[in-house]
Amino acid sequence: MIKKLFFLVVILSAIRFAASAQITYRDIKNYKVYYGSAKRNTQDWLIMRKFESQGKTYLLMVEPHSLETKTDEISLYTVTPLTLTEARKYYQATPYVKAIDKAEKNSKSIQDAGIQSGMPKETGITLTADLCPSHRPLDKRIFTDIFEQFQKVERPVPIALSITGIWMKQHPQDLAWLKQMQLKNEIYITWINHSYNHRVSKNLPLKQNFLLESGTDIYYEVTETEKAMLKNGLLPSAFFRFPGLISDEQLVTSITSFGLIPIGTDAWLAKGQQPQAGSIVLIHGNGNEPLGVADFIKLLKSKTKAITNKQWLLYDLRESVGDEFD
Structure with a gap:
């Protein structure tokens, strides 16, 4: 249990450090409300927005259990587009929904x-x-x-x-x-x-x-x-x-x-x-x-x-x- 809590603290600290050093997107194009599932390794993030900057496509995502958010390149994830209704049903057991x-x-x-x-x-x-x-x-x-x-x-x-x-x-x-x-x-x-x-x-x-x-x-x-x-x-x-x-x-x-x-x-x-x-x-x-x-x-x-x-x-x-x- 202690090890689990320690690793949770480490993960949250890493996420927060990354957030404090958040990228500044000077050039934003095609900013859209966009829902979907973004999977990478064992993580499954809910996509909220999609946009382009400096020739790359990015996602704004929320982790539906911790409610942490992040931005990242879409190319790093396996993306499954969802409607809002589908997204809320898919993540219905999470604190976010x-x-x-x-x-x-x-x-x-x-x-x-x-x-x-x-x-x-x-x-x-x-x-x-x-x-x-x-x-x-x-x-x-x-x-x-x-x-x-x-x-x-x-x-x-x-x-x-x-x-x-x-x-x-x-x-x-x-x-x-x-x-x-x-x-x-x-x-x-x-x-x-x-x-x-x-x-x-x-x-x-x-x-x-x-x-x-x-x-x-x-x-x-x-x-x-x-x-x-x-x-x-x-x-x-x-x-x-x-x-x-x-x-x-x-x-x-x-x-x-x-x-x-x-x-x-x-x-x-x-x-x-x-x-x-x-x-x-x-x-x-x-x-x-x-x-x-x-x-x-x-x-x-x-x-x-x-x-x-x-x-x-x-x-x-x-x-x-x-x-x-x-």
């Missing part, structure tokens, strides 16, 4: 549809921070404080960032700073698709706002964000967070049709929601929510002793969600 199924069942609420909490093995939370479009700089306190608190017990420290295409475009220096932290093995980032434009109106009701606003091109919002990630050397995950946490049943189905798992929260700190064991915590790292960031830093400081004793940890979003459905 079970998570999508649960997200669809929790799709009728106008606010906070999708997966709202995970099931870690010990007390702790999964931290997610949203990077919505903002003229303010990145709130770096989040990242420096979690590294300071956890570096002796958990390195790299896992965090999931919901990122928009507009934020990437407007904040290249902040993005480079985050990537540098990951390269130095200080943090490990799961990049969540948060739409490209993150449209919002102060005047429209929720049922017509954010991605529900008339004229929204959901295909553009999803795929352009993924392409922007790849062009910036980021690895897209299999997760999606709705802007404003606003959606309806049809929109949830649209997102799952892209093979993405909608992620909500049960602890939006700026709204006074208190995290419990296994909570998916939401704060905003774009400089627009200093109250939520201050609350999180206060939470961290209150857990100093528990963190030191490894009794309160931060959990990787993929492991947290995967554990719930394993």
Whole structure:
């Protein structure tokens, strides 16, 4: 059992190191939503996307048990094309499909549809921070404080960032700073698709706002964000967070049709929601929510002793969600 756990840690570390050194695809052509099975040796990956770059064809794939993603050349795999229905049936016993199924069942609420909490093995939370479009700089306190608190017990420290295409475009220096932290093995980032434009109106009701606003091109919002990630050397995950946490049943189905798992929260700190064991915590790292960031830093400081004793940890979003459905 110990050997098995050791090798699992080694494999996950290798995957994460490869992700931190993700290829930057400057020239992307024919980017498509594409489903299939990609087999190599004993591994079987679910294909989510296919695209071309520098004369080669690449795949974006998800490992349906661990929820890890990666990009690789199609020529290295035995590929079996599948429809979305066939893919979900083929991988139906995996945490990936079970998570999508649960997200669809929790799709009728106008606010906070999708997966709202995970099931870690010990007390702790999964931290997610949203990077919505903002003229303010990145709130770096989040990242420096979690590294300071956890570096002796958990390195790299896992965090999931919901990122928009507009934020990437407007904040290249902040993005480079985050990537540098990951390269130095200080943090490990799961990049969540948060739409490209993150449209919002102060005047429209929720049922017509954010991605529900008339004229929204959901295909553009999803795929352009993924392409922007790849062009910036980021690895897209299999997760999606709705802007404003606003959606309806049809929109949830649209997102799952892209093979993405909608992620909500049960602890939006700026709204006074208190995290419990296994909570998916939401704060905003774009400089627009200093109250939520201050609350999180206060939470961290209150857990100093528990963190030191490894009794309160931060959990990787993929492991947290995967554990719930394993």
